[in-house]
Amino acid sequence: MKIKFKIITLERVVYQDEVDAVTIPTTDGEITVLARHTPLVAILKSGRIMVKKDGAQLLLSVSSGFVEIRQDSEVVILADTAERAEEIDIERADEARRRVEEMLKEKDKFDDLTFARMQAQLEKELARIHVGKKYRKLR
Amino acid sequence: MAISTKAIKNRIKSVNNTKKITKAMEMVAASKMRRAVEKSIASREYAKRALELLSHISKDNLLQHPLLKPGKGDKTMLVIVASDKGLCGGFNVNVFKELRHYINSHDEEIHAVCVGKYAERFAKKSNLNVLGSFIDMPDDLSPEDIRGIARLVIDEYLKGEYRRVRVVYTNFVSAMSNEVDIRGLLPVTEAHITRSIADTGGTKDKEDVSPEVTRLYQFEPSDEAVLDLVVPILTEVQIYQSLLESRASEYSSRMVAMKSASENADEMVEDLTLSFNKARQASITQEILEISSGAQGL
Numbered sequence: 001m002k003i004k005f006k007i008i009t010l011e012r013v014v015y016q017d018e019v020d021a022v023t024i025p026t027t028d029g030e031i032t033v034l035a036r037h038t039p040l041v042a043i044l045k046s047g048r049i050m051v052k053k054d055g056a057q058l059l060l061s062v063s064s065g066f067v068e069i070r071q072d073s074e075v076v077i078l079a080d081t082a083e084r085a086e087e088i089d090i091e092r093a094d095e096a097r098r099r100v101e102e103m104l105k106e107k108d109k110f111d112d113l114t115f116a117r118m119q120a121q122l123e124k125e126l127a128r129i130h131v132g133k134k135y136r137k138l139r
Numbered sequence: 140m141a142i143s144t145k146a147i148k149n150r151i152k153s154v155n156n157t158k159k160i161t162k163a164m165e166m167v168a169a170s171k172m173r174r175a176v177e178k179s180i181a182s183r184e185y186a187k188r189a190l191e192l193l194s195h196i197s198k199d200n201l202l203q204h205p206l207l208k209p210g211k212g213d214k215t216m217l218v219i220v221a222s223d224k225g226l227c228g229g230f231n232v233n234v235f236k237e238l239r240h241y242i243n244s245h246d247e248e249i250h251a252v253c254v255g256k257y258a259e260r261f262a263k264k265s266n267l268n269v270l271g272s273f274i275d276m277p278d279d280l281s282p283e284d285i286r287g288i289a290r291l292v293i294d295e296y297l298k299g300e301y302r303r304v305r306v307v308y309t310n311f312v313s314a315m316s317n318e319v320d321i322r323g324l325l326p327v328t329e330a331h332i333t334r335s336i337a338d339t340g341g342t343k344d345k346e347d348v349s350p351e352v353t354r355l356y357q358f359e360p361s362d363e364a365v366l367d368l369v370v371p372i373l374t375e376v377q378i379y380q381s382l383l384e385s386r387a388s389e390y391s392s393r394m395v396a397m398k399s400a401s402e403n404a405d406e407m408v409e410d411l412t413l414s415f416n417k418a419r420q421a422s423i424t425q426e427i428l429e430i431s432s433g434a435q436g437l
Binding site: 006008009010011012013026027028038039040041042043066068076078080 | 178181182184185188189192195196282355356357358359360364365368369372376379
């Protein structure tokens, strides 16, 4: 039995397919969802999503959002941003990471909200770099 | 007679100039509309899924969250979405017509959150208490831009003065037709959501709404943590979607208005050219008459 899997952001449907297993980063740690998983709503963390389909593996990077697992083996991820590994531009992500890190050094200048937002941005870029590099290695 | 032909010529020129402007505005609105429509269609999928999730959650009576319950107060907060700029046909007028109707038929204290200059103007004119006004939202709207509005709405709602929050916006049905809609935003109830899901995108097919869920959800890490995150984000998404739909409608009505303005200009130029030719002919006839009668006098 397969899982109906879908990743959606506000801009587009990033990925949808029938797959065998999905590994998702949540705030409580990584979870792997197989068919007939119990209905669950969990909070997503920046990181990589691993999709297994017919022995093949696919990587995606996501930032915050949430995941809804429905009763009928349907998994819907609503993410702020999501990218497939092959779409990631590592150089740009790396540059973005460096920029954010640079800014974070002067953290006294920001209020809590901006700081938290930048921290989230940094995590997102790190996840992108991680997934992008992994993908290159796999190839 | 010579003066009148000159005056007509000037008028033709000025009408033509105006036509150039309306034509350009029509084209700009058309391309902006295309982008806005693309965007609102792209986010419909997310909005729909998010609303479904919300409706599944709100079915669970055991879950407690302040945003899922009606407020203790008796006031109503309205989020009014109109445009920043004019020259967009009946777009704003329709919104305000619907609003006035709503205000007259509901006997309650209404406080407004305005999006767009015209919304602000309307709220001031009808003596609504304005909580906040967001003008000059960027053309290329991103979810980040909505955050301020959502924060204000949610914070004010949590203070407990309001019974409910509704949003007044224009649903984009097609380039030729939009309809103004008033729908509930807070508290999150199932009835609101089912309607919102069905209405999203103007296509009223109810079959897309996912079937009943019987088993309830498990939440990780905890009910509160998930709800605290999910409900505000979903509220944000609903506001975002309303703004996108309104945007698309605004541009489409501007495009239609400018198109008819250009057509009117064409018609006017035609009429003016006709009267110009008549005046020219009349003045020539007059001259010939004068010359021939002068010749006769010799």
